[in-house]
Amino acid sequence: MPSSTIESVRSAVQQRQTTAFAFAEDHYRRIQKEDEQIGAYLTLCRERAMEQADRIDRLAAEGKPLPALAGVPVALKDVMSTRGVRTTAGSKILDNYIPPYDCTAVARLEAAGAVLLGKTNCDEFAMGSSNENSAFRPVRNPRDLTRVPGGSSGGSAAAVAADMAVAALGSDTGGSIRQPASFCGVVGLMPTYGRVSRYGLIAFASSLDHIGPLTKTVKDAAIILRTIAGRDPMDSTSADVPVPDYVAELDRPMRGLKLGMAKEYFAEGLDDQVRQAVEAAINKLEEAGCEIVPVSLPHTRYAVPVYYLIATAEASSNLARYDGVRYGHRAAGVKSLSEMYRRTRDEGFGAEVKRRIMLGTYALSAGYYDAYYLKAQKVRTLLTRDFEEAFRKVDAIVTPTSPTAAFRLGEKSDDPLAMYLADIYTVTADLAGIPGISIPCGETKEKLPIGLQILGKHFDEATILRVAHAYEQITQSVS
């Protein structure tokens, strides 16, 4: 059971049973004690946190009604810009970068009263599925320190799992919120593309990048989404679509909801224990009144190749800005501008980032554009049509989040292709732009968490949150 949730913190502060200051102190103490071995945080912003906590405590003392996230200690993946607070994207090339402005999602959290504890470790530029690609240090899974926490939002997932934050923001380009949530046993929500502004998010692949919450409960994910969602003129891809009250929608009855089950997500490569846990979870949802309907998503097997062409092509363009001129690392002792660019990038980027820049540049280069990049964009259309077809028959689709539970550090780090294939069940939703949530659904024999993924229609986060919340209620009342 979660120790403190958004509502428990807010109401304790509001009723003056304790203070936002005490909550923040308590979390910093735990970070001090636990994080040396876990490695979830890269930078703490104690001063900013304590000022905010003071502000909240003064409001509470005056008896004023507190905003939704008042006093809630929150962690931010270090790909989100924070004014005056070092933001590295897990890369040496941004080792000393201090943004002059705040990411919109961060500003909205803080305006709703959240206390920002610090910035969490991640794979360099969010490129990875294990957090081993952080230029600073790998994160370890709080449930088993020999295992990875998943990636790329591994620090955010680990911080929430180890009670070093009540909630966190992560980013998801190919599964980077949902997969670490699954590996660490927490809730991870990727909203619809365009639902949450990307302004101030350090770009990896712009047509695929999403910001979303990692939390201890589904309700907390709903509260955070309600806070950060909605049109932002600073991001022209943020959608002008009304934001429902996700929290109020949680308790609507589930009876009669149609949940799709796609055989392509239960095929070869799926670990037996994961399969059993996910199938058992789906049975519980059926018992709760949902109808389980077989659906087909025939292009699923092409999703990883499509993803690794489109994501790397976009990344090769986005990462061109790191040239040592305006911010970040610059190589020393260079004689010409072109030598400065090359040496700066050679020294500043890690192996996986270079690999992806190379693959993306290759896929976009003259003679290969049609065969790789354009081909991938066409298959992306087919993958998206698969979902559109399926959602004519069902309200949501249930799958495993990842084919396995958390693997060991070093287990896949020498084989990039094996690492990429671990993203098989998550990249599809990023490509189609649909929302997805991962919630805990049991453990393996080794006590490693297993994740159930629920995918929804464009802008229908309300339904996947409702199904996830119902499942959470069922399993909590049993145990």
Place this chain on the structure above:
Amino acid sequence: MRVTEKDVTYVADLANLELTADERVGMVRDLNSILGHIDMLNEIDTSSVEPMSQVSERYGVDAAKHGSERFAHAYREDVPEGLRKSLSQESALANAPDADEAFFRVPKVIER
């Protein structure tokens, strides 16, 4: 093997990377392994499929509209400091590895 060390050197040049000799060898191996997997896309006939470059093409846009008109919702007034105040020069230069009061400073551009 489709990607050779010569290709890697050429692509690295396009990407403003240099790579060490060791890195180039590893890159040849990794790119060939990944592209070998990507080859499965050739199983699909996409001759009559439109490419998808943005998710927003799939929802919310008026199919009767064409080109940039479909994204008219993203228009904004073209006025100075329309959305937010510009960064001050001091703030824009604050992260520069090398700058004076007004400009970013870089090594000599014209080589001879």
